[in-house]
Amino acid sequence: MAKADCRDKLLEVGTRLFAERGLYGVSIREISLEAGASISMISYYFGGKEGLYAAVLTAQFACFDQIDEIRRPGAEPLAVLEGYLRWTIQRHRNNPSLLRFYTSELTNPTACFNRIVAPAIGKVIRILAELVDEGRRQGLFRQEVQPVSAALALAGMVNYFFLSLLATQDLISHSPAQDEQLVRQYLAIFTRGIVAAPV
Amino acid sequence: MAKADCRDKLLEVGTRLFAERGLYGVSIREISLEAGASISMISYYFGGKEGLYAAVLTAQFACFDQIDEIRRPGAEPLAVLEGYLRWTIQRHRNNPSLLRFYTSELTNPTACFNRIVAPAIGKVIRILAELVDEGRRQGLFRQEVQPVSAALALAGMVNYFFLSLLATQDLISHSPAQDEQLVRQYLAIFTRGIVAAPV
DNA sequence: GTCTATATTGCGATAGAC
DNA sequence: GTCTATCGCAATATAGAC
Numbered sequence: 001m002a003k004a005d006c007r008d009k010l011l012e013v014g015t016r017l018f019a020e021r022g023l024y025g026v027s028i029r030e031i032s033l034e035a036g037a038s039i040s041m042i043s044y045y046f047g048g049k050e051g052l053y054a055a056v057l058t059a060q061f062a063c064f065d066q067i068d069e070i071r072r073p074g075a076e077p078l079a080v081l082e083g084y085l086r087w088t089i090q091r092h093r094n095n096p097s098l099l100r101f102y103t104s105e106l107t108n109p110t111a112c113f114n115r116i117v118a119p120a121i122g123k124v125i126r127i128l129a130e131l132v133d134e135g136r137r138q139g140l141f142r143q144e145v146q147p148v149s150a151a152l153a154l155a156g157m158v159n160y161f162f163l164s165l166l167a168t169q170d171l172i173s174h175s176p177a178q179d180e181q182l183v184r185q186y187l188a189i190f191t192r193g194i195v196a197a198p199v
Numbered sequence: 200m201a202k203a204d205c206r207d208k209l210l211e212v213g214t215r216l217f218a219e220r221g222l223y224g225v226s227i228r229e230i231s232l233e234a235g236a237s238i239s240m241i242s243y244y245f246g247g248k249e250g251l252y253a254a255v256l257t258a259q260f261a262c263f264d265q266i267d268e269i270r271r272p273g274a275e276p277l278a279v280l281e282g283y284l285r286w287t288i289q290r291h292r293n294n295p296s297l298l299r300f301y302t303s304e305l306t307n308p309t310a311c312f313n314r315i316v317a318p319a320i321g322k323v324i325r326i327l328a329e330l331v332d333e334g335r336r337q338g339l340f341r342q343e344v345q346p347v348s349a350a351l352a353l354a355g356m357v358n359y360f361f362l363s364l365l366a367t368q369d370l371i372s373h374s375p376a377q378d379e380q381l382v383r384q385y386l387a388i389f390t391r392g393i394v395a396a397p398v
Numbered sequence: 399g400t401c402t403a404t405a406t407t408g409c410g411a412t413a414g415a416c
Numbered sequence: 417g418t419c420t421a422t423c424g425c426a427a428t429a430t431a432g433a434c
Contacts, residue, residue: 049427129370148371153385161355164354237419248409248410
């Protein structure tokens with residue numbers, strides 16, 4: 001096998017299989033077999049199974065840093081919240097594995113959780129909460145709204161839509177063609193709840 | 200060990216360990232050891248590891264049938280939706296393991312998913328969607344609201360609050376003492392979004 | 399850098415004594 | 417109904433050839 005292909009291929013196959021069945025549901029035998037490489041290559045490149053898993057997780061959660069671009073200073077809080085919705089949907093579309101690692105780590109945390117996962121999630125929620133708080137101080141949102149509760153509500157709505165897919169695909173279309181409508185539905189539900197009522 | 204204690208103890212310990220680390224993250228050796236029983240008792244009572252896991256899952260999802268009591272016919276849709284929020288929070292409080300199995304099965308489904316998990320979740324979402332649809336036909340909710348989207352939004356908000364606990368406990372109190380406030384926050388966000396605007 | 403071969407450990411299941 | 421002992425297999429990791 002060509003030089004750099006081996007490492008990349010292991011990472012790619014590992015990502016898919018770990019996403020499908022979790023860290024303990026997959027053997028490195030299976031990963032190396034499917035990647036067309038020898039099992040010893042996993043120790044060579046990643047120092048073992050947990051090392052490969054950590055590398056996969058690091059790559060998966062790298063995109064969370066984009067939240068800083070979503071939140072451009074001076075922008076309308078409401079526009080940024082809409083941007084968060086679109087960004088999150090796009091993340092799930094570009095990478096269907098992400099949510100698997102996200103929820104798998106939240107419910108059955110591994111050794112990587114505190115180092116990789118918790119900071120990434122915490123950062124996003126914190127920024128969303130700051131946005132809500134900002135809008136509240138500007139008088140755009142109701143004073144009774146708790147910023148962190150609202151942030152979790154927004155994140156919960158959009159993430160749960162994808163999380164529940166396997167149990168709800170006969171109830172609603174999960175096709176990307178419906179994404180724009182999804183944004184409008186969720187943004188309407190969320191904002192008409194927190195925007196200050198007209199006097 | 201006394202007669203019925205053995206089976207019950209295995210189920211109890213299995214529930215805790217499977218919730219913490221998933222089906223493949225625990226060995227039946229470990230379960231039997233912690234339960235103070237012999238490893239062969241798991242085959243004797245449950246037909247093996249997967250049988251024990253199936254028994255655990257069946258017990259965990261049995262409470263989902265209570266949704267029929269929440270939805271009393273003739274009741275105000277809004278009051279029932281509030282009842283759903285309280286019921287869901289109480290479920291998580293009474294049994295912190297439930298959400299682990301819930302999301303673990305949604306992201307890394309086992310052989311039990313189609314038989315036990317998907318019907319339970321699907322039923323709750325379907326009933327919530329019917330409630331929203333009912334309220335919409337009564338003119339209580341906005342016509343543009345899609346019932347299933349709204350149902351997923353409500354379920355997503357409350358479930359994600361508990362799902363995200365490990366990554367957000369430094370941002371917001373997850374104490375049961377705050378549950379009443381949580382209900383008010385989420386109900387306000389949700390209903391002020393879907394209730395028809397006063398003319 | 400990649401392989402084969404192997405060491406070592408732990409797994410789930412079960413036979414058979416009591 | 418519960419146990420001990422063991423079987424057969426698959427797991428991860430690694431030594432050493434190329």
